[in-house]
Amino acid sequence: MIEVNTKPNEDKIDELGENHIGTSAKTPLRDDAFDISDEEKMKRIQESVKDILITLGMDLEDDSLRGTPKRVAKAFVKELFMGLNPENQPKPSTFDNNYNYGEMLVEKNIIVYSTCEHHLLPIVGRAHVAYISNGKVIGLSKMNRIVNYFAKRPQVQERLTMQVVQFMQKALGTQDVACVIDAKHLCVNSRGIKDIESSTVTAEFGGKFKEKETKREFLDYIKMDTDFQSL
Numbered sequence: 001m002i003e004v005n006t007k008p009n010e011d012k013i014d015e016l017g018e019n020h021i022g023t024s025a026k027t028p029l030r031d032d033a034f035d036i037s038d039e040e041k042m043k044r045i046q047e048s049v050k051d052i053l054i055t056l057g058m059d060l061e062d063d064s065l066r067g068t069p070k071r072v073a074k075a076f077v078k079e080l081f082m083g084l085n086p087e088n089q090p091k092p093s094t095f096d097n098n099y100n101y102g103e104m105l106v107e108k109n110i111i112v113y114s115t116c117e118h119h120l121l122p123i124v125g126r127a128h129v130a131y132i133s134n135g136k137v138i139g140l141s142k143m144n145r146i147v148n149y150f151a152k153r154p155q156v157q158e159r160l161t162m163q164v165v166q167f168m169q170k171a172l173g174t175q176d177v178a179c180v181i182d183a184k185h186l187c188v189n190s191r192g193i194k195d196i197e198s199s200t201v202t203a204e205f206g207g208k209f210k211e212k213e214t215k216r217e218f219l220d221y222i223k224m225d226t227d228f229q230s231l
């Protein structure tokens with residue numbers, strides 16, 4: 001039986017380098033989140049998945065199913081939820097803006113694969129990230145890596161959007177960062193209400209991006225039909 005301390009430890013999360021993230025954007029991790037190794041986590045998850053499949057009546061002697069508990073455990077710890085572990089946090093290499101590029105930079109259509117924390121079903125969509133340099137520039141691929149890191153957690157889309165912006169703000173030393181995510185939640189598309197057409201748009205606008213003109217310019221670059229003027 002795994003002991004569960006349900007009190008999230010903010011100090012621990014601060015220590016993990018997310019102290020710039022406002023309380024509401026913190027992933028609710030427990031005190032003991034990293035007390036055991038990935039190997040130990042995989043072993044425990046493997047047993048739990050086995051239990052679920054057996055409870056469902058599946059024959060785990062079947063050649064195709066035999067390895068499933070282990071595969072799921074590995075997928076959880078090493079892939080789908082690897083972004084819980086601060087060791088996997090991307091290094092956000094920044095450079096001096098020696099060329100004095102003064103306009104906004106938009107990294108658009110970043111593919112998002114995340115997991116809804118309410119049903120553990122996929123969230124699939126695109127993120128668009130923008131910033132205006134305050135003297136530093138960030139490597140383009142780092143924005144994709146930052147989105148991927150925060151996506152690889154049990155998530156709600158609102159928190160994911162805020163975490164991306166707050167991490168970039170810290171890395172770049174400016175508030176002028178924005179992120180829009182448009183994603184489909186399989187918990188809405190494939191079960192429950194089973195609406196395959198709907199998708200969810202979330203946005204976080206920091207600093208100058210709160211201003212109408214700047215926000216409009218960003219949304220024009222990413223060609224969103226949605227009217228964000230009221231946000």
Ligand SMILES: Nc1nc2c(ncn2[C@@H]2O[C@H](COP(=O)(O)OP(=O)(O)OP(=O)(O)O)[C@@H](O)[C@H]2O)c(=O)[nH]1
Pocket residue numbers: 116117118155156157158185187188191192193
């Ligand atoms: N705000 C927010 N809600 C989400 C996200 N992902 C899933 N949800 C919603 O979380 C809610 C959970 O509602 P519950 O009533 O507890 O769960 P449920 O009975 O499975 O709900 P239904 O999906 O309506 O069948 C659902 O409305 C989901 O659509 C997200 O990223 N953000």
Ligand SMILES: [Zn+2]
Pocket residue numbers: 116117118119120121185186187188
């Ligand atoms: Zn869900």
